[in-house]
Amino acid sequence: SFTPQQEEQIERLQRYLRIRTAHPDPDYAAAADFLLEEARSIGLHALAIEFVPGKPLLLISWPGSDPSLPSLLLNSHIDSVPAEPSRWLHPPFAAIRDAAGRIFARGAQDDKSIAVQYLEALRNLKAAGFVPARSVHISLVPDEEIGGADGAARFVASEQFRALNVGFVLDEGQASPTDEFRVFYADRSPWSLIVRAVGAPGHGSRMFDGGAMENLMDCVQAIARFRESQFDQVKSGSKAASEVISVNPVYMKAGTPSPTGFVMNMQPSEAEVGFDVRLPPTTDLSVLKRRIDEEWAPNIKNMTYQLILKGPIRDNKGRPLVTPTDESNPWWSAFKQAVLASGGKLAKPEILSSTTDARFMRQMGIPSLGFSPMANTPILLHDHNEFLMDSVFLKGIKVYEHVISALSSLPETSA
Numbered sequence: 001s002f003t004p005q006q007e008e009q010i011e012r013l014q015r016y017l018r019i020r021t022a023h024p025d026p027d028y029a030a031a032a033d034f035l036l037e038e039a040r041s042i043g044l045h046a047l048a049i050e051f052v053p054g055k056p057l058l059l060i061s062w063p064g065s066d067p068s069l070p071s072l073l074l075n076s077h078i079d080s081v082p083a084e085p086s087r088w089l090h091p092p093f094a095a096i097r098d099a100a101g102r103i104f105a106r107g108a109q110d111d112k113s114i115a116v117q118y119l120e121a122l123r124n125l126k127a128a129g130f131v132p133a134r135s136v137h138i139s140l141v142p143d144e145e146i147g148g149a150d151g152a153a154r155f156v157a158s159e160q161f162r163a164l165n166v167g168f169v170l171d172e173g174q175a176s177p178t179d180e181f182r183v184f185y186a187d188r189s190p191w192s193l194i195v196r197a198v199g200a201p202g203h204g205s206r207m208f209d210g211g212a213m214e215n216l217m218d219c220v221q222a223i224a225r226f227r228e229s230q231f232d233q234v235k236s237g238s239k240a241a242s243e244v245i246s247v248n249p250v251y252m253k254a255g256t257p258s259p260t261g262f263v264m265n266m267q268p269s270e271a272e273v274g275f276d277v278r279l280p281p282t283t284d285l286s287v288l289k290r291r292i293d294e295e296w297a298p299n300i301k302n303m304t305y306q307l308i309l310k311g312p313i314r315d316n317k318g319r320p321l322v323t324p325t326d327e328s329n330p331w332w333s334a335f336k337q338a339v340l341a342s343g344g345k346l347a348k349p350e351i352l353s354s355t356t357d358a359r360f361m362r363q364m365g366i367p368s369l370g371f372s373p374m375a376n377t378p379i380l381l382h383d384h385n386e387f388l389m390d391s392v393f394l395k396g397i398k399v400y401e402h403v404i405s406a407l408s409s410l411p412e413t414s415a
């Protein structure tokens with residue numbers, strides 16, 4: 001059983017989860033209204049910046065007693081991926097809390113819960129009379145799920161961001177099925193690989209070499225073998241999924257359309273396949289490119305390709321986007337201590353399989369960790385029936401209270 005204050009915190013989470021923030025048409029206006037109102041009710045300074053019209057980025061600030069010190073930034077994206085209501089136990093934007101305390105909603109884990117937890121942690125700290133030495137900022141950003149070009153990428157490039165003098169960032173992480181919280185020091189970098197093949201067309205009945213489809217199928221097979229070699233390392237336990245290269249086919253485009261589907265007795269002269277490619281942060285790109293040139297899409301087999309990077313892979317000093325998680329990073333030490341002091345356990349730091357806005361912060365040379373305090377919780381981001389337990393949500397607020405008070409008090413000498 002929870003206190004009336006805790007029940008109100010749960011209700012505020014539910015209210016935010018009921019706002020339809022899913023792509024392709026996220027209701028950013030309603031989300032901004034809600035979040036700005038929450039921030040102001042806590043007595044925090046809050047404003048909306050529209051780097052791109054219709055895509056507000058909210059900046060909430062709690063000034064520190066020594067604003068000359070580098071600040072702490074807590075980031076969360078406002079947008080969500082779509083949901084298929086027919087496949088859910090409860091409607092994805094109703095935020096229904098069942099008898100077991102599970103709150104079902106798109107965004108319950110990814111990542112609307114952490115935005116409310118940041119705010120509620122500040123509410124509690126403020127009410128307890130805590131005064132941060134370093135300023136604490138919350139950024140609530142649009143478009144993370146579609147790559148962040150109009151969101152976090154604009155933000156880190158802005159004068160407003162520079163003025164925050166950010167020393168350390170916490171961004172979203174991922175749920176943990178065990179009782180240890182997970183923490184992420186890097187993301188894999190997201191790429192798209194598009195391979196196109198051309199070849200002589202021909203009658204559907206004819207056997208001939210070098211057709212576009214044949215060449216493209218050779219490409220798909222070569223990539224499938226590579227994919228298996230990577231996946232085998234994961235299955236054998238020698239590497240984590242985020243430590244290998246993933247290459248997954250996401251579309252295929254070929255054939256000669258007809259009113260009833262496709263012309264069946266015609267071998268097409270063009271074919272195309274697209275892959276989602278994710279690279280660990282220290283991958284040697286030249287090795288991958290040589291593999292594509294020589295094995296996957298050789299020019300001599302009439303194939304061409306595009307390998308498109310979605311965002312930065314190096315920081316402003318040319319280093320891979322990796323945040324140190326050892327004693328060389330005082331923010332890390334303070335973070336770890338604070339999580340332990342809150343009664344939480346911390347798993348070994350990991351690379352995140354997917355991609356977050358933290359890469360834009362790391363690009364600026366700012367140490368950034370991915371962290372969502374959701375222990376004993378199945379990983380349901382982008383899945384049906386995404387949920388978060390009320391008790392897990394409330395515990396997360398306590399964890400953030402410890403983390404925010406510790407990090408905002410980090411002495412000047414250490415960072």
Ligand SMILES: CSCC[C@H](NC=O)C(=O)O
Nearest residue numbers: 145146147190310354355
């Ligand atoms: C091309 S960046 C896309 C970012 C996205 N983030 C969450 O799922 C992802 O696919 O990882």
Ligand SMILES: [Zn+2]
Nearest residue numbers: 077110111172
């Ligand atoms: Zn997310």
Ligand SMILES: [Zn+2]
Nearest residue numbers: 081110145381
């Ligand atoms: Zn997501």
